Amino acid sequence: MLAAPTHTGGDHAYSHRPHADLLTREQHLALYRHMRMTRTLEERLVALYRQTKVVGGLFRSLGQEADAVGSAFALERRDIMSPLIRNMGSMLVKGATPLEILRQYMAKGDSPTRGRELNIHFGDLVRGFVGQISHLGDMVPVMAGIALSFKMRGEDRVVLVYIGDGATSTGAFHEGINFAAVQRVPLVIVVENNGYAYSTPTGKQTAASSFMEKAAGYGIAGVQADGNDVLAVYDVTKSAVDRARAGGGPTLVELITYRRKGHAEHDNQSYVPDGETEWWAANNDPIDRFTAWLAAHDGISAEELAAIDASVGAEIDAATDEADASPMPEALDALIGIYAEPATLPPHWYRDGVRAVVETHERPASWGTHDG
Amino acid sequence: MAEITYLEAIREALFEEMERDPNVFCLGQDIGAYGGAFKVTDGLMAKFGDQRVIDTPISEAAIIGAAAGASHMGLRPVAELQFIDFISCGYDMLTNYVATARYRAFLPCPMVVRGPSGGYVRGGPFHSQNPEAAFLHTPGLKIVYPATAADAKGLMKAAIRDDDCVLFFEHKYLYRRVKEVMPAGDHVVPIGKARVAREGKDVSIITYAATVWKALEAAEQLEREDGISVEVIDLRTLLPMDDEAIVATVKKTNRVMIVHEDTRTGGIAGEITARINETCFEWLDAPVLRVTAHDVPLPYSPPLEDFVLPQVSDIVAVARHLARY
Numbered sequence: 279m280l281a282a283p284t285h286t287g288g289d290h291a292y293s294h295r296p297h298a299d300l301l302t303r304e305q306h307l308a309l310y311r312h313m314r315m316t317r318t319l320e321e322r323l324v325a326l327y328r329q330t331k332v333v334g335g336l337f338r339s340l341g342q343e344a345d346a347v348g349s350a351f352a353l354e355r356r357d358i359m360s361p362l363i364r365n366m367g368s369m370l371v372k373g374a375t376p377l378e379i380l381r382q383y384m385a386k387g388d389s390p391t392r393g394r395e396l397n398i399h400f401g402d403l404v405r406g407f408v409g410q411i412s413h414l415g416d417m418v419p420v421m422a423g424i425a426l427s428f429k430m431r432g433e434d435r436v437v438l439v440y441i442g443d444g445a446t447s448t449g450a451f452h453e454g455i456n457f458a459a460v461q462r463v464p465l466v467i468v469v470e471n472n473g474y475a476y477s478t479p480t481g482k483q484t485a486a487s488s489f490m491e492k493a494a495g496y497g498i499a500g501v502q503a504d505g506n507d508v509l510a511v512y513d514v515t516k517s518a519v520d521r522a523r524a525g526g527g528p529t530l531v532e533l534i535t536y537r538r539k540g541h542a543e544h545d546n547q548s549y550v551p552d553g554e555t556e557w558w559a560a561n562n563d564p565i566d567r568f569t570a571w572l573a574a575h576d577g578i579s580a581e582e583l584a585a586i587d588a589s590v591g592a593e594i595d596a597a598t599d600e601a602d603a604s605p606m607p608e609a610l611d612a613l614i615g616i617y618a619e620p621a622t623l624p625p626h627w628y629r630d631g632v633r634a635v636v637e638t639h640e641r642p643a644s645w646g647t648h649d650g
Numbered sequence: 651m652a653e654i655t656y657l658e659a660i661r662e663a664l665f666e667e668m669e670r671d672p673n674v675f676c677l678g679q680d681i682g683a684y685g686g687a688f689k690v691t692d693g694l695m696a697k698f699g700d701q702r703v704i705d706t707p708i709s710e711a712a713i714i715g716a717a718a719g720a721s722h723m724g725l726r727p728v729a730e731l732q733f734i735d736f737i738s739c740g741y742d743m744l745t746n747y748v749a750t751a752r753y754r755a756f757l758p759c760p761m762v763v764r765g766p767s768g769g770y771v772r773g774g775p776f777h778s779q780n781p782e783a784a785f786l787h788t789p790g791l792k793i794v795y796p797a798t799a800a801d802a803k804g805l806m807k808a809a810i811r812d813d814d815c816v817l818f819f820e821h822k823y824l825y826r827r828v829k830e831v832m833p834a835g836d837h838v839v840p841i842g843k844a845r846v847a848r849e850g851k852d853v854s855i856i857t858y859a860a861t862v863w864k865a866l867e868a869a870e871q872l873e874r875e876d877g878i879s880v881e882v883i884d885l886r887t888l889l890p891m892d893d894e895a896i897v898a899t900v901k902k903t904n905r906v907m908i909v910h911e912d913t914r915t916g917g918i919a920g921e922i923t924a925r926i927n928e929t930c931f932e933w934l935d936a937p938v939l940r941v942t943a944h945d946v947p948l949p950y951s952p953p954l955e956d957f958v959l960p961q962v963s964d965i966v967a968v969a970r971h972l973a974r975y
Contacts, residue, residue: 333772333950333951333952334772334773334774334950385772385950385951385952386951387951387953389951391950392951393949393950393951393953393954394774394775394947394949394950394951394954395774395775395949395950396774396950399774411775411776412733412735412776412777413735413736413738413739413776414708415708444707444708445708447707447708447709447712448708448709448710448739449709449711449739450739475679475708476679476680476684476687476732477680477683477684477705478679478680478705478707478708482705482707483707483708484707548683548684549683549684606951606952606953607949607951607953607954608953609953609954609956609957610957611954612944612946612949612954612957612958613944613946616945616946616947623944623945623946625944625957626914626941626942626944626964628941628964628967628968628971629964
């Protein structure tokens with residue numbers, strides 16, 4: 279018998295889902311493929327990490343695939359979002375590719391950041407996602423600013439920013455959400471409550487009983503959904519996106535999920551009560567739940583899903599080979615692009631092949647106290 | 651006595667100071683049961699309980715501000731930042747409140763703000779920073795940045811006992827790479843005193859933290875290959891700076907370079923150069939030269955990080971240039 283978990287996700291059965299009910303069978307399969315791609319790609323990254331081909335840390339979203347994929351699925355192509363470290367799935371929905379993610383983790387010269395940044399810290403305004411930084415909460419005001427630009431120009435576009443339970447404790451979160459609320463910009467704030475910020479359980483992060491209720495203090499709408507039910511996630515996020523698009527201002531969406539792996543791959547989760555991750559794996563896996571729903575609702579067979587899984591595996595295999603063959607960056611690329619002008623900095627004078635003023639300068643014979 | 655690492659030396663100092671003084675307490679993210687991201691505080695909560703080893707929300711401004719308030723009342727907080735890169739989130743508290751408190755309001759802040767710093771670890775732009783220069787420019791703060799395990803312990807004990815706020819930078823590259831036997835007894839290293847890490851007579855290298863070890867490696871090579879005798883000064887404390895030690899080495903070798911891992915423009919090397927100009931210009935036989943990182947955020951990929959950061963070969967090249975100048 280598994281121990282009863284302290285954080286179980288609660289009961290969020292929606293009898294009526296006005297948005298999710300409109301999704302087609304093809305869209306259901308697309309949701310499934312993104313979730314499967316997220317999980318399988320992360321499993322591949324673990325293998326590469328163990329081979330030391332992933333240079334820096336590795337961050338998993340195991341068990342959170344539904345909240346990442348379902349929420350991003352509620353955005354239009356023209357909308358812009360900013361992911362967190364466990365939103366690889368959201369980025370895949372917005373068009374990020376496995377090849378980009380692999381190159382990025384492997385610090386390759388042709389990665390989206392040319393080897394400058396780690397993991398999924400990258401973005402593309404054209405496809406509609408902005409790379410995060412490590413300083414939690416900072417993306418809330420930044421994304422409020424993008425939303426402000428849409429409001430100022432009268433563009434029919436919405437912004438979504440992901441933050442975790444931990445980031446709600448930062449000043450940047452508070453300032454950003456308050457700014458967005460006062461300016462009534464089209465921003466959706468998705469708080470992924472996965473039970474832990476590194477080793478800190480949610481109960482030590484906030485004394486509030488939910489994150490949803492914080493919305494009231496900012497004068498905006500607050501809603502909550504079962505983050506492991508991809509259709510519930512889609513539905514609640516789509517409502518918030520529609521409200522923002524209609525000029526109704528920001529919404530705080532709390533998604534209840536669970537982080538089944540450690541903060542990063544090195545974290546042994548010694549702080550997690552015995553049986554807790556196992557309980558979630560056995561009873562509340564988002565892919566298992568959606569697979570069961572697909573069979574019951576769409577009559578989708580195990581064979582059809584297996585074919586998707588195989589195509590996901592083949593895409594990841596091909597991308598891994600390509601990323602593996604990618605070159606590391608050229609060292610001098612480190613000095614390109616710190617400013618628009620000048621676009622390139624010179625290396626320090628003592629580096630090979632660079633003659634410097636101090637080496638070539640002809641000194642007066644009498645200069646210096648010890649000259650002959 | 652067994653050797654202990656730089657990281658264990660810091661932990662030992664925290665243990666000893668918490669045992670010695672009931673006013674000393676630790677606060678920070680994941681420092682309690684988990685023992686901190688790098689396990690510096692491992693075992694502290696088991697020994698001293700959760701009232702003296704406090705897990706906090708992700709709120710650097712609150713951690714630093716609350717430490718200041720507690721310190722006004724006679725407590726001695728030691729605030730951990732999970733990575734020193736996040737000190738920027740508490741910059742307002744540190745520079746506006748803490749640094750000015752004694753001067754403007756006669757409210758001392760006997761507190762320590764500590765955290766893992768520095769690069770050479772493929773940490774990328776937000777887990778590799780060396781933000782000491784930003785605080786060197788802030789009157790009211792003290793800054794230490796040890797290179798050895800014994801100094802890490804002795805300076806931590808001094809920092810906790812100091813009556814002002816001490817920023818204690820810990821180099822994560824050194825955490826488990828350097829070790830030594832701790833001096834016996836109550837080992838306290840005074841704040842504000844540099845150390846001669848290696849005696850020499852031809853060229854001086856003034857440095858601190860991880861680049862002390864790079865300077866020592868370069869000095870070995872220069873002695874072996876060129877017969878150049880290199881003196882290495884480990885500043886240990888950056889603020890207040892040990893001017894006496896700087897002047898002494900300038901007068902001894904007449905040729906000086908300053909090495910730091912932080913970026914060049916507005917860095918600490920510039921400040922040291924100005925002090926040398928003001929105090930012992932006539933003793934110089936060559937311009938004071940700098941070996942530093944390039945002026946860019948620290949990139950992640952190994953070829954990029956290696957290029958941006960100062961390396962042993964850079965120190966060797968500049969020492970040769972100085973020796974023949």
